[in-house]
Amino acid sequence: xxxxxxxxxxxxxxxxxxxxxxxxxxxxxxxxxxxxxxxxxxxxxxxxxxxxxxxxxxxxxxxxxxxxxxxxxxxxxxxxxxxxxxxxxxxxxxxxxxxxxxxxxxxxxxxxxxxxxxxxxxxxxxxxxxxxxxxxxxxxxxxxxxxxxxxxxxxxxxxxxxxxxxxxxxxxxxxxxxxxxxxxxxxxxxxxxxxxxxxxxxxxxxxxxxxxxxxxxxxxxxxxxxxxxxxxxxxxxxxxxxxxxxxxxxxxxxxxxxxxxxxxxxxxxxxxxxxxxxxxxxxxxxxxxxxxxxxxxxxxxxxxxxxxxxxxxxxxxxxxxxxxxxxxxxxxxxxxxxxxxxxxxxxxxxxxxxxxxxxxxxxxxxxxxxxxxxxxxxxxxxxxxxxxxxxxxxxxxxxxxxxxxxxxxxxxxxxxxxxxxxxxxxxxxxxxxxxxx
Amino acid sequence: xxxxxxxxxxxxxxxxxxxxxxxxxxxxxxxxxxxxxxxxxxxxxxxxxxxxxxxxxxxxxxxxxxxxxxxxxxxxxxxxxxxxxxxxxxxxxxxxxxxxxxxxxxxxxxxxxxxxxxxxxxxxxxxxxxxxxxxxxxxxxxxxxxxxxxxxxxxxxxxxxxxxxxxxxxxxxxxxxxxxxxxxxxxxxxxxxxxxxxxxxxxxxxxxxxxxxxxxxxxxxxxxxxxxxxxxxxxxxxxxxxxxxxxxx
Numbered sequence: 001x002x003x004x005x006x007x008x009x010x011x012x013x014x015x016x017x018x019x020x021x022x023x024x025x026x027x028x029x030x031x032x033x034x035x036x037x038x039x040x041x042x043x044x045x046x047x048x049x050x051x052x053x054x055x056x057x058x059x060x061x062x063x064x065x066x067x068x069x070x071x072x073x074x075x076x077x078x079x080x081x082x083x084x085x086x087x088x089x090x091x092x093x094x095x096x097x098x099x100x101x102x103x104x105x106x107x108x109x110x111x112x113x114x115x116x117x118x119x120x121x122x123x124x125x126x127x128x129x130x131x132x133x134x135x136x137x138x139x140x141x142x143x144x145x146x147x148x149x150x151x152x153x154x155x156x157x158x159x160x161x162x163x164x165x166x167x168x169x170x171x172x173x174x175x176x177x178x179x180x181x182x183x184x185x186x187x188x189x190x191x192x193x194x195x196x197x198x199x200x201x202x203x204x205x206x207x208x209x210x211x212x213x214x215x216x217x218x219x220x221x222x223x224x225x226x227x228x229x230x231x232x233x234x235x236x237x238x239x240x241x242x243x244x245x246x247x248x249x250x251x252x253x254x255x256x257x258x259x260x261x262x263x264x265x266x267x268x269x270x271x272x273x274x275x276x277x278x279x280x281x282x283x284x285x286x287x288x289x290x291x292x293x294x295x296x297x298x299x300x301x302x303x304x305x306x307x308x309x310x311x312x313x314x315x316x317x318x319x320x321x322x323x324x325x326x327x328x329x330x331x332x333x334x335x336x337x338x339x340x341x342x343x344x345x346x347x348x349x350x351x352x353x354x355x356x357x358x359x360x361x362x363x364x365x366x367x368x369x370x371x372x373x374x375x376x377x378x379x380x381x382x383x384x385x386x387x388x389x390x391x392x393x394x395x396x397x398x399x400x401x402x403x404x405x406x407x408x409x410x411x412x413x414x415x416x417x418x419x420x421x422x423x424x425x426x427x428x429x430x431x432x433x434x435x436x437x
Numbered sequence: 438x439x440x441x442x443x444x445x446x447x448x449x450x451x452x453x454x455x456x457x458x459x460x461x462x463x464x465x466x467x468x469x470x471x472x473x474x475x476x477x478x479x480x481x482x483x484x485x486x487x488x489x490x491x492x493x494x495x496x497x498x499x500x501x502x503x504x505x506x507x508x509x510x511x512x513x514x515x516x517x518x519x520x521x522x523x524x525x526x527x528x529x530x531x532x533x534x535x536x537x538x539x540x541x542x543x544x545x546x547x548x549x550x551x552x553x554x555x556x557x558x559x560x561x562x563x564x565x566x567x568x569x570x571x572x573x574x575x576x577x578x579x580x581x582x583x584x585x586x587x588x589x590x591x592x593x594x595x596x597x598x599x600x601x602x603x604x605x606x607x608x609x610x611x612x613x614x615x616x617x618x619x620x621x622x623x624x625x626x627x628x629x630x631x632x633x634x635x636x637x638x639x640x641x642x643x644x645x646x647x648x649x650x651x652x653x654x655x656x657x658x659x660x661x662x663x664x665x666x667x668x669x670x671x672x673x674x675x676x677x678x679x680x681x682x683x684x685x686x
Contacts, residue, residue: 384488389525392485393535393595394513394543403538407529407578 013048015069019188020155023072027158029128036140040154043146050148059327059359060269060298062149066241070215072156073103073187080182081107087180088208090235090428094420096174096206103182104189104216105159118169118201124160124192135162138194142221143247143273145302150245153219157192160218163205167198167225174204174231174418179218181211181240188215199225199251204418208235209242209265219245226251226278231417234270235425236262236297243269252278252307259416260287260316261425262297263432271300276310276338284313288412288425290432291324291356298327305338308368314345314375317412319405320356331363334371341371349379350408352401402433438463439603439634444495446483446659453479455659456495461603464631468645468670469638471656472678477638478522480656481607484636485519486512499603513539514546516602520592520609527579532591535579536561536598543599564597568624586617593624604628605636610644622647642674657681 009017020041027037049066050057084102099121100110106123113121127135140154161177179191197203209216224230228251236242242265250256260270272285289297299316318326328347349358362375382404390400409429416422439461446454453476461467471477482490484497486509496503504512527535541551552560565575568590580588589609596604606625610618625648629635637648645653645667653670655663655678662681663669 383525385525386527388485388487388509389521389527390535390539391509392487392513392519393539393599394510394546395539396510396542397508399538399542400510403530404527407527411529 010049010063012063012066012069015071016152017045019069019072023156027156028125029131031131032136033128033131033139037155040151043151044148044155047148056147056300056329059325059329060296062269065267065296066215070186070188072158073181073189073214076102076105076107076182080184081110083182083184084110084180084211087210088176088178090208090237091176091206091421091424094174094176094418094424096176098176098178099161100178100180101159101161101191102180103187103214104179104191106161116172118166119171120164120166122162124162124194125158127162127194132162134164134196135194138196138221138223139192142223142249143275145247145273147245147271147273149217149243149269149271150219150247153190153192153217153245156190156217157219158190160191160193161195162193163195165197165201165203168200170202171204174206174421176206176208179207179209179216181214181216181238183211183213186213188217191216191218193218193220195220196223197225197228197230200227201225202229204231204233204421206233206235206421207244208237209240209244210238212239215241217243219247222246222248224248224250224254224256227253229255230257232258233416233418233421234258234260236260236265236268236270238264239266241267244271246270246272246274248272248274249277250274250281250283252280254278254281256281256283257415257417258285260289260299261413261428262288263290263428264292265295265297267296269298269300271302273302275304275306276312277306279307279309281307281310283310284315284415286314286412286415287316288409288429289316289318289326290409290429291318291326292321293324294322295324296327298329300327300329301331303330303332303343305332305334305341305343308337308339308341310338311342312344314343315412315415316347317408318349318358319352319409320349320358321352323353323355325357325359327359328377329361329363330375331365332373332375334364334366334368334373336367339368339370341368341373343371343373345375347377348408350405351379351381352405405433406430438500439636440498442496442498444480444483444497445493446479447491447493448479448489453659454483457656457660459654459661461634461636463634465651466629466635466637466648468650468653468667469636469656470640470642470653470670470673472682473640475656476659477640477656478607479659481519481522481605481636481638484512484517484603484605485509510542511546513599513601514543518596518599518601518604520589520596520604520606522608522611524580524588524592526581526583528581530579531576532579533561533575536595539595540598560598565594567627568594568597569620570594585612586614586621589613589617589621590624593621597624597628602632603634603636605638607638608640609637610639610641618644618647642670645670655681
């Protein structure tokens with residue numbers, strides 16, 4: 001008999017079990033949804049929080065990092081709403097549609113719900129409660145994974161956005177999903193969003209996470225239809241634990257770009273599960289992480305090429321100061337029939353301090369024989385030769401360093417298609433550089 | 438005026454300059470020639486303040502001030518410019534941004550105001566046109582993907598914009614074909630001025646046909662072993678450096 005031996009549950013694991021037991025009766029959705037939650041919760045119960053012996057979580061030992069699981073956030077009141085009034089300000093200069101979630105709960109009164117043709121916006125809590133057919137057909141099915149962070153999200157999902165962009169529609173403005181912790185007392189929230197971009201539609205979706213003393217576990221199920229063009233940008237900041245999972249499936253001849261930005265974020269895990277399910281799709285998965293102090297930012301990718309003739313580019317850069325730690329794990333899987341796949345992954349870390357640590361783990365799993373795949377990883381300090389060259393022209397040491405770091409960051413941010421968002425992130429990066437001691 | 442007095446310097450514990458003494462007058466173009474390993478490039482780096490080049494003795498006075506006490510950017514603001522033998526590529530920093538940042542940083546250190554955008558643009562446009570540097574190159578990252586000739590021209594462009602009081606050209610002829618050499622030399626010659634001293638470091642006499650020096654110094658084993666007029670360069674071309682290598686202490 002094969003029995004998996006598990007150590008005694010940690011305090012956080014016990015708290016999570018207790019939270020689920022207490023909340024399950026009131027969490028939105030019955031029937032199939034309740035069953036989905038139960039199955040997911042059992043996965044968590046069996047495995048516990050992921051730890052360093054779980055390959056995908058090797059460098060982000062959640063069992064060690066999550067000493068205390070905060071209680072589920074109570075429904076936000078008017079005071080909580082007032083506290084997050086300025087949330088999402090990083091994009092204040094960008095004309096976009098704000099959808100605000102306070103402590104994980106949709107706040108329509110803080111959101112921009114003006115009508116736009118071909119765009120439907122709803123809340124997940126409502127969709128699950130009413131057993132909305134779109135939600136019931138999709139939730140939990142976009143990218144099936146055994147990952148425990150996703151399992152916890154499924155078990156405890158409270159609210160989130162449900163967005164549909166109809167076939168052929170190009171949204172006029174980016175949609176900005178703002179997830180703000182109201183920061184009254186330490187609390188946890190579990191948000192699940194479902195976004196369906198139908199055939200030939202165009203959309204730019206930004207998710208931003210902010211707020212201190214909070215734990216947020218989010219998952220975004222994204223369905224990109226054939227011939228669609230979708231740009232997603234995720235922005236993390238704040239003294240909080242943020243776990244975000246992107247579960248995406250991309251159709252044929254689509255253009256899909258995702259970008260993960262983190263600056264001054266305490267503990268971030270961004271995991272992207274992306275499947276290319278149709279031919280001739282072009283995709284780019286990129287990110288920039290700026291870390292200092294004891295910040296920990298983890299970008300983990302599972303990119304599955306499940307159809308032939310797709311191109312993907314994975315490009316991540318991190319700048320690390322202090323005792324911070326960045327993690328990049330990128331796994332590209334090319335399925336047997338995904339011939340002519342063209343995938344290139346490159347990760348670079350710039351270390352500004354001797355005590356910072358960058359862990360880079362690119363992986364390729366190729367089952368097709370006619371593909372072009374490659375990966376590269378570098379980590380190092382600022383090039384002293386470059387610095388001297390700049391200084392020899394009269395630029396101070398501090399300014400030379402800032403210029404070189406900015407250049408390193410900008411080369412990746414430059415790839416963001418939306419000009420306003422690109423500029424806002426460049427500005428955020430400059431701000432981060434400015435406060436560097 | 439530049440006065441180098443009894444300069445001793447080492448790199449990674451190895452002594453390269455051994456009591457080098459040299460004066461370059463205002464307005465003078467001094468060529469420094471010498472065999473490989475004589476200390477020519479080390480002198481250039483020591484003057485510019487490259488980390489790792491340690492001065493153990495001596496001083497370098499520019500208009501009476503010992504520049505060895507200054508950081509590389511402090512020296513640049515004081516008017517020292519090194520045209521690199523191997524200009525480095527600076528990914529992500531546009532040439533235009535680089536020029537502007539450098540010029541304004543120097544002006545700021547000297548207590549001068551920043552140049553306005555139209556003034557700066559006009560300066561760059563006029564200077565780059567003369568050197569045959571295209572607008573497209575100005576938009577590109579510094580030296581990234583530039584040919585050898587384009588990199589050297591970019592060095593001279595920087596020199597023309599920054600208007601140094603002491604220009605040190607380290608093997609500016611290396612890697613250039615004759616056409617590129619002529620363009621670069623013309624650029625340098627345009628910058629000759631009664632207010633500016635220049636040190637032209639070269640292994641070969643060829644460059645000195647285009648940039649005619651006022652004086653030629655021969656360097657061997659980290660010292661100046663012979664000084665003469667421009668005809669000394671021709672003599673070296675004919676006889677080689679062997680005659681000097683034995684003479685240094």
